[in-house]
Amino acid sequence: MYCKNCDLEFDDTTTICPKCKSVLKSNKNTYQKNFENKINEFKLRKKIRQGNILSTITILTVAIHILVELFMQIHIEDYYEIYIKYSPSAISVLVxxxxxxxxxxxxxxxxxxxxxxxxxxxxxxxxxxxxxxxVNRIFNGNYLFKEYWTVYGVGNFIIILECILIIFDDSYYLSYINKKENSNK
Structure with missing residues (x-):
């Protein structure tokens, strides 16, 4: 049973509130609210977990993409400036x-x-x-030319897709807020 005036819950045998002496009402609405709150909390935890997984997958994808790209760029001769040589990797990381x-x-x-x-x-x-x-100057006729563009293009495409997920899905935002709150405690 539930007292609206005192905002207190009592067992089912009590019919009158001991504090304000008003008639108690059934607390089915309270049970329903508690059940809805538990469902919403479960959904929130699931979203936070999805956000953590999404951010981990995104960072791992970028790391793999950059490592493969750098491995292919090892074959690039050293007569190019380093900032030009590694600029595709920098663009991916920037995005x-x-x-x-x-x-x-x-x-x-x-x-x-x-x-x-x-x-x-x-x-x-x-x-x-x-x-x-x-790439056109360096790989001119080299066997790595097509492989480089395939790896770079597919990697960039996957990174853009993951960035779209991060921006449009609330799970990353919720996991970020959760991490921020936990670090403040």
Whole structure:
């Protein structure tokens, strides 16, 4: 039984509130609210776990992408400047870091679409501006030419997809907030 005035719960045998002497009502609504709260808490924990998994997978994907790309770039001769040689890797990391920072806060849908469009343009034009001339000159007829573009293109595509997930899915945001709250305690 439940007293609305005192906001207290009593066992089913009690019919009158000892404090305010009002008639107690059935607390089925309270049970339903408690059940709904438990379901919502379970869903929140599941979202937080999904966000943690998503961020881990994203970081591992980028690490693997960059390691494979750097392994292929070892075959690039040393007469190119290092900043030109490793700029494709830097572009991938830049896109990921900006997306992770963007995912830490909630934004409007159209702003997120604009942000993702800019990240795609950075990836494409950064690749065309820095990588294409470099790779065409270095791998001119070399066996790694197609493999390099395949690895880089697929890796960049996967990174962009993961960045879209980070920005549009609330799970990363919720896991970030959860980590922040736990670190403050």
């Amino acid at each position: 990921l870091v900006l997306s992770l920072k963007r995912g830490e806060k909630r934004h409007q849908f159209l702003n997120n679409i604009l942000f993702i469009s800019v990240m795609i343009l950075i990836s494409i034009f950064g690749t065309i501006y820095f990588s294409a001339p470099l």
